[in-house]
Amino acid sequence: MKEFEPKIIAMVCNWCTYTAADLAGTSRLMYPANIRIVRLMCTGMIDQKYILKAFLDGADGVFIGGCHPGDCHYINGNLKAVKRISGVRKLLEQFGFDPARLKLQWIGASEGPEFQRHMTEFVSTVKSMGPNPARDCMIL
Amino acid sequence: MKYEQPAIGVYICHCGMNIAPKVDVENVAAFAAALEHVVVARDYKFMCSSPGQSLIIKDIRERGLNRIIVASCSPRMHEKTFRKACEQAGINPHYLQMANIREQISWVTKDSNDATAKAKDQVAAAVARVVYHAPLTSLEIPVKKSMVVVGGGIAGIQAALTAAEAGYNVHLVEREPSIGGHMAKFDKTFPTLDCAACIMTPKMVEAAQHPDITLHTYSEVASVEGFVGNFKVGIRQKPRYIDASKCTGCGVCTTKCPSKVISEFDQGLTFRKAIYSPFPQAIPNTPVIDRENCLYFTKGRCRACEKFCEAHAIAFDQKEEILTVEAGSIIIATGFQTFDPTPLTQYGYGRYPEVYTSLEFERINNATGPTAGKLLMKNGKPPEKVAIIHCVGSRDSRYHAYCSRVCCMVSMKFAHLVREKTNAEVWEFYIDIRSPGKLYEEFYSRVQEEGVHMVRGRVAEVTDIPENAKNEGRLTVVAENTLTRRILRVPVDMVLLGVGLEPAKGADDIGRMLGVQRDKDGWFNELHAKLAPVKTAMSGIFLAGCCQGPKDIPDTVAQASAAAGEAVSLLAKGTVRTLAEISYIDPDLCSGCKTCIEVCPYTAIGFDEGRRVAVVNEALCKGCGSCAAACPSSAAAIRHFSGRQIMEEMEALLL
Amino acid sequence: MHPFAFLKTDGHLSSSVAGFLKKLLTDKIADAVLAAAPTPYSLLPMPTLFTDPEQIEKANPLAPAAPFNTARQAASILKHETGKRIALVLRPCEIRALVELTKLKQCVLENTIIIGVKCLGRMENAVYLEASSQNANLTQAFYDDPVLQDRICSSCAICTRFQPVHADISLSVIGMSANESIGLSAETDVGLAVLKQLGFETCDAPEGRKDAVNRLLEKRESAKTAAFEKTRDKTDSIEKFQRYFADCLNCHNCRVACPVCYCRECVFLTDVFAHDPEVLLRRASKKGMVKLPTDTTMFHMTRMAHMAHACVACGHCSSVCPSHIPVADVFIRVAEEIQNLYAYEPGRDLSEAIPLLVFDEGV
Numbered sequence A: 001m002k003e004f005e006p007k008i009i010a011m012v013c014n015w016c017t018y019t020a021a022d023l024a025g026t027s028r029l030m031y032p033a034n035i036r037i038v039r040l041m042c043t044g045m046i047d048q049k050y051i052l053k054a055f056l057d058g059a060d061g062v063f064i065g066g067c068h069p070g071d072c073h074y075i076n077g078n079l080k081a082v083k084r085i086s087g088v089r090k091l092l093e094q095f096g097f098d099p100a101r102l103k104l105q106w107i108g109a110s111e112g113p114e115f116q117r118h119m120t121e122f123v124s125t126v127k128s129m130g131p132n133p134a135r136d137c138m139i140l
Numbered sequence B: 001m002k003y004e005q006p007a008i009g010v011y012i013c014h015c016g017m018n019i020a021p022k023v024d025v026e027n028v029a030a031f032a033a034a035l036e037h038v039v040v041a042r043d044y045k046f047m048c049s050s051p052g053q054s055l056i057i058k059d060i061r062e063r064g065l066n067r068i069i070v071a072s073c074s075p076r077m078h079e080k081t082f083r084k085a086c087e088q089a090g091i092n093p094h095y096l097q098m099a100n101i102r103e104q105i106s107w108v109t110k111d112s113n114d115a116t117a118k119a120k121d122q123v124a125a126a127v128a129r130v131v132y133h134a135p136l137t138s139l140e141i142p143v144k145k146s147m148v149v150v151g152g153g154i155a156g157i158q159a160a161l162t163a164a165e166a167g168y169n170v171h172l173v174e175r176e177p178s179i180g181g182h183m184a185k186f187d188k189t190f191p192t193l194d195c196a197a198c199i200m201t202p203k204m205v206e207a208a209q210h211p212d213i214t215l216h217t218y219s220e221v222a223s224v225e226g227f228v229g230n231f232k233v234g235i236r237q238k239p240r241y242i243d244a245s246k247c248t249g250c251g252v253c254t255t256k257c258p259s260k261v262i263s264e265f266d267q268g269l270t271f272r273k274a275i276y277s278p279f280p281q282a283i284p285n286t287p288v289i290d291r292e293n294c295l296y297f298t299k300g301r302c303r304a305c306e307k308f309c310e311a312h313a314i315a316f317d318q319k320e321e322i323l324t325v326e327a328g329s330i331i332i333a334t335g336f337q338t339f340d341p342t343p344l345t346q347y348g349y350g351r352y353p354e355v356y357t358s359l360e361f362e363r364i365n366n367a368t369g370p371t372a373g374k375l376l377m378k379n380g381k382p383p384e385k386v387a388i389i390h391c392v393g394s395r396d397s398r399y400h401a402y403c404s405r406v407c408c409m410v411s412m413k414f415a416h417l418v419r420e421k422t423n424a425e426v427w428e429f430y431i432d433i434r435s436p437g438k439l440y441e442e443f444y445s446r447v448q449e450e451g452v453h454m455v456r457g458r459v460a461e462v463t464d465i466p467e468n469a470k471n472e473g474r475l476t477v478v479a480e481n482t483l484t485r486r487i488l489r490v491p492v493d494m495v496l497l498g499v500g501l502e503p504a505k506g507a508d509d510i511g512r513m514l515g516v517q518r519d520k521d522g523w524f525n526e527l528h529a530k531l532a533p534v535k536t537a538m539s540g541i542f543l544a545g546c547c548q549g550p551k552d553i554p555d556t557v558a559q560a561s562a563a564a565g566e567a568v569s570l571l572a573k574g575t576v577r578t579l580a581e582i583s584y585i586d587p588d589l590c591s592g593c594k595t596c597i598e599v600c601p602y603t604a605i606g607f608d609e610g611r612r613v614a615v616v617n618e619a620l621c622k623g624c625g626s627c628a629a630a631c632p633s634s635a636a637a638i639r640h641f642s643g644r645q646i647m648e649e650m651e652a653l654l655l
Numbered sequence C: 001m002h003p004f005a006f007l008k009t010d011g012h013l014s015s016s017v018a019g020f021l022k023k024l025l026t027d028k029i030a031d032a033v034l035a036a037a038p039t040p041y042s043l044l045p046m047p048t049l050f051t052d053p054e055q056i057e058k059a060n061p062l063a064p065a066a067p068f069n070t071a072r073q074a075a076s077i078l079k080h081e082t083g084k085r086i087a088l089v090l091r092p093c094e095i096r097a098l099v100e101l102t103k104l105k106q107c108v109l110e111n112t113i114i115i116g117v118k119c120l121g122r123m124e125n126a127v128y129l130e131a132s133s134q135n136a137n138l139t140q141a142f143y144d145d146p147v148l149q150d151r152i153c154s155s156c157a158i159c160t161r162f163q164p165v166h167a168d169i170s171l172s173v174i175g176m177s178a179n180e181s182i183g184l185s186a187e188t189d190v191g192l193a194v195l196k197q198l199g200f201e202t203c204d205a206p207e208g209r210k211d212a213v214n215r216l217l218e219k220r221e222s223a224k225t226a227a228f229e230k231t232r233d234k235t236d237s238i239e240k241f242q243r244y245f246a247d248c249l250n251c252h253n254c255r256v257a258c259p260v261c262y263c264r265e266c267v268f269l270t271d272v273f274a275h276d277p278e279v280l281l282r283r284a285s286k287k288g289m290v291k292l293p294t295d296t297t298m299f300h301m302t303r304m305a306h307m308a309h310a311c312v313a314c315g316h317c318s319s320v321c322p323s324h325i326p327v328a329d330v331f332i333r334v335a336e337e338i339q340n341l342y343a344y345e346p347g348r349d350l351s352e353a354i355p356l357l358v359f360d361e362g363v
Ligand SMILES: Cc1cc2nc3c(=O)[nH]c(=O)nc-3n(C[C@H](O)[C@H](O)[C@H](O)COP(=O)(O)OP(=O)(O)OC[C@H]3O[C@@H](n4cnc5c(N)ncnc54)[C@H](O)[C@@H]3O)c2cc1C
Pocket: B150, B151, B152, B153, B154, B155, B156, B173, B174, B175, B176, B179, B180, B181, B182, B183, B186, B188, B189, B190, B191, B219, B220, B221, B333, B334, B335, B336, B337, B338, B358, B359, B362, B406, B410, B413, B504, B505, B506, B507, B510, B544, B545, B546, B547, B551, B552, B553, B554, B556
C-alpha cells in the first residue's frame, strides 16, 4: 500500500507567513508537497468556521501562520486569533480530533527557513496521526 | 452572491524554465479546461510579458471572459500587472485570482508529479473562488496639502525644508527646546572636517524663517488619527513658561537665574540655569523654564527672571496646550540616542573620570563646550596619551548585535582632532575598520599617516592599576592585538568610548501611535529594504535619518530628501485611493452588538444609533478582517476575503 | 449574608408570589413587571408583561415550566432606556443570558429590578401540561413533592448554577416549606431598598437553608458528571457525532431557542451557505453522494465555536428539537470545556470581558 499522504491546509497571513513561504521558494528550500496554502490578509480574519470547514472537508491538518506578536501588519490581529483558535482546538478535541492537527505558528516575513522547517515538521506530525477520521464517514 | 454567469479564463505560466518542466503545465491547463465555468485554459512561456498579457486581453475581448486565473509566480510579484491587464480589457481588476505555482510549488517541490498535482489543486481552488469574486471599486479622497515631521534633527530639518520649498506647509515637531538634534552638538564632521555649526546653523535658521514651516519645539506628538492624506495630529506643546511672542531672546534671564542645573546638552559636563537655552545658537532662542529646578516652582520664591525681563515675557502660569493639525503625510525623523556604556563595567565609565563617551568628547572638543574647545582633562592639563575604543555596545550580542556604522569614522575623527590639537599619542582599538563612504577610506589612510596607533582587538579592560609605578595615576588599557597575538597594556590619560547608536527613547510610543512597526532592535521598519527604503507599511508615513537605522550625515540627508520627495509626490498627486478590499457590514444582518467596533484596530467602524447598526468608514478601514472574524453572523465581511470565497477555495483544495 | 425576609404563603404559594409582585405595581415601585403567567387558552406559562395590578394576580413565575428562556424577551423590553422602571422575574439561567446579552449591547440593565428565582428546574412542556391536568395546584405540589421534582428536564437535572447571580432580590424556595413561607433575600442595595419600601422586616436567613442547597448541589454535581460521561461516550468521534445529530432537520429551532445566539440572522441562513447547483454537484461528486441540505454538522459545530463560551446551560435547544436530539447535552458539556479553557463564566459578572475580545498571548 502507498504511504499515507496527508492533505494540509495552511491559512497564512499575507504579510508574514505568506511572504516567508515566497522566500522559501526564492531560496529553493524544499518541503513536502502536502501543503495547500490559502492566503489571507491576517490571521485575525480567521473565523472558526473556516477551520471547522477544513476538517469536515477532510483536511488532515490545518496550519495557521501569522506574524510574530507585535509584528502583525494590523497591530494585533494575530493575538485576536489566538483565543479563537484554541477554542476551536478544544472543540475538535471533544469530537475525537487530535488537537495537534490544528497548529498555530508565528513565522515572520524573513523566516523562509523556518517556514520550510515548520512545514516539514507538521507534515510528519500529521502523517504519524494518520488520516482525518472525517474522510471516511459521511458528513451530514 | 454571483454577479453574472462566470466565464473563466485560466492561464498557466511556464516562467521560462522556472515553473515548467517541474510542473507539467500542459497537463494543468488541460485539467483546468475541464473545470466548471472555465471557457479557455492555456499555458504560455511568460504570462507577465506583454504578449502574455495581450493573450489575456484578447481572450477577454473575444471570448467574453469575465474571470481570470493566472497560475504563475506569487501575487505579491505580479498581481498588479494582471489586474491592470484585466482593467485594460474592460473587466473589473478584482475578477482576477492568482495561483502561486512558482514560489510555493515548482521551487519548493522535489517530485514533478507532486508538483503537478499540487498545482492542479491550487488552480481548482482559484477557479472555485473567483466565481464568487465581486467587482470592487475604491474611493478617491482629497489629500491635505500639509505634512508633519516628527523630530528636528538634521533629518527632520532637511525633510521639512525640501517639502516647504515645494510649497507645502510643514509642521516640524521637536521635543527639545531647540531643533538641531545630535549634529548641533558636534564640532567637526567627518570626513571633510567642516565645522558642524557652520553647515548646521544656517539650515536651522532657514527652517525657522521659512514661511511654510511652523516650528513646534518643546513639543511632542500626543495623538494621531486618520489615514493617508488625511491625518489629524495632536501636538502637545509643553509650557516654556515664557511668552514666545514677547521674548526677545536677550538672555538676561539666564544670567540672573540663581539655580544651577547639570547641562544635558553638554552631556553633564557643565551647568546651565533653571531658565535656559540649551546652546547659544538654539533655534528658537526663546529659553524655557525647567520646572523641576526652578526655585519659584519648587519653593515658591525667587522670580529673578521675571524681575529682570524687560520684555515681560515670563509667564509662570503657562499651561500645556494641545494643538491639532491636519496632515496629508507624516515623516518620522526621531533619530537615535547613544548607548550608555555603564553596564560594560570593564571600561570603567562612570568610575574613572577620564573615560568619556564619544558624545561627551564632541562637547569637550566644541568651541561652545565645557573647555571652550580646548582638549583638557578634568585636572586642566592636556592629555599625553589617548585611547579610543571602537564598537562599545555594538557588534556585541549582549547589547546590540548590529554595527552602528558611524563609530569607526567618529573614532578616527577624534584621533585626528587629538593629534591636531595636542601632541598626544593616540591608540585606537578596533575590531574591523568600517569606512565604506565617499572619501572615508582616504580619511582612514590620512589618520594612519598622522601616526595614530591602530590596534586590532577588543579591549579587555581599562584599569587604574598601573603596570609600573611610573604610570601611577594614569589609566591602563589592556587588549590583545589579534594581528600580533600579543597582550598589550597601554598606559593612557584619557579613554574615549565609541558608543553605539540605538533608537531614540520614545520611539516605541511614536511607533504605536502611528502604527509603524519597528524591528527587533527598535529601529523603524521600512516597507522594503531595497525598493521602498523610506516608505513604511502605513501608507502616507515615511522615514528619514537614524530612526530607521544608524547612518552618517550624508546618508541621513539623502534619506531625508527622499522621504520628503515621497511625501511631496503624495501631496502633489492631490488624491489617494482607498483600499477596495475592505469591510462591509450588511445592515440587515447586523444586530448592533458593537463587537466589531471593539475589535477594529483603526476605529474604522461607527454606529448608526438610528438604525442601531454598525457602519464601516471606508476611508479608515484597512481590511484586516478583525471585524469579520469577530462578528458571528458575518454581518461584517471583508470584500475579496469573504467567508464564501475562502470556504469555496478550501473546499476545492480538499476535493 | 444578605438581608433576608419571609414571604408568608399559608398554603397559597402562587397567589402569595403574585401578591408580592402586585405590590410592586400598586406601590409604584415598578412601572411594569415581566413574569410568567398562563394564558387564557393554556396552562403553559408564557412571559407576560404586566402593568395592571389586577391582571398580575394571574402570574405564576414559580410554575415548574418555561417554554423558552425569557432572556431574549426581557432584552426586547430593555432594548434601550424607556424611562420606565421594570421588574423582571427570571430564572438563574435567564439572568445569565440577560447579562451576556447586555455585554453584547442587546439591552441595558439600568433601571431594572431583577427578581431571581432559586430554581428547582423546569419540566418539559408536555410533562408540565400532563402533570397540571392531574393536579390543579401543581406549582405548590411541585415544591412539596420530591417525586414531582424528579420530573424536571434533563438539563435542569444537571444544573449546578440554580442560584441566581446578578439578581437584586432572590426568591428562595430551597430549604423552606413553601406552603408556609418562602424567602426573599436582598442581594443588592436596590433589592434591599425595594424590600424596605414594601415594608418587609429583614433578618438573618434561617439555619438549614444552606444545607439544603449543598445537598442539592451535590446531587446535581454527580448527575452532571454521569451525564457528561454518557454524552462523551456518544460523541467522542466524528462518526459518533454524525450518528448523534443524524436526525437533524436543519430547522434551526435550537438556535432560535438559544438565548445567547443573538444574531439577527444566522450566518447559515445567509448567502454564505446558499449553494449554487454546481457546488452541490461538486460536493456530491466527492463521495458519490451528498445529503441535502448540506452543512448540518458545520452548523452545529460552528454554533458551538461561536457561542459555547456564552452558553448558560438552560437546555432549551433540546426542548425545541422536533427530532428529539439531546442538543443541550453536548452543548452544555462542550461549553463547560470551553469556559474552563477561557476561565470564563457567562453571566457571572457584567464587567467580565467576553474572552474572545481579550487579546493577549494567553491560551
Ligand atoms: C558622537 C557622534 C559623532 C558623529 N559625527 C558624525 C560626523 O562627523 N559626520 C557624520 O556624517 N555623522 C556623524 N555622526 C552621525 C550623525 O549624528 C547622524 O547621522 C545624524 O545626527 C542623524 O540625524 P537625525 O536627524 O536622524 O537624528 P538626530 O540627530 O538624533 O535628531 C533627532 C531629533 O529628533 C528629536 N526627537 C526624538 N524623538 C522625538 C519625539 N518623540 N518627538 C519629537 N522629537 C523627537 C530629537 O530631540 C532630535 O532633535 C555622529 C554620531 C555620533 C554619535
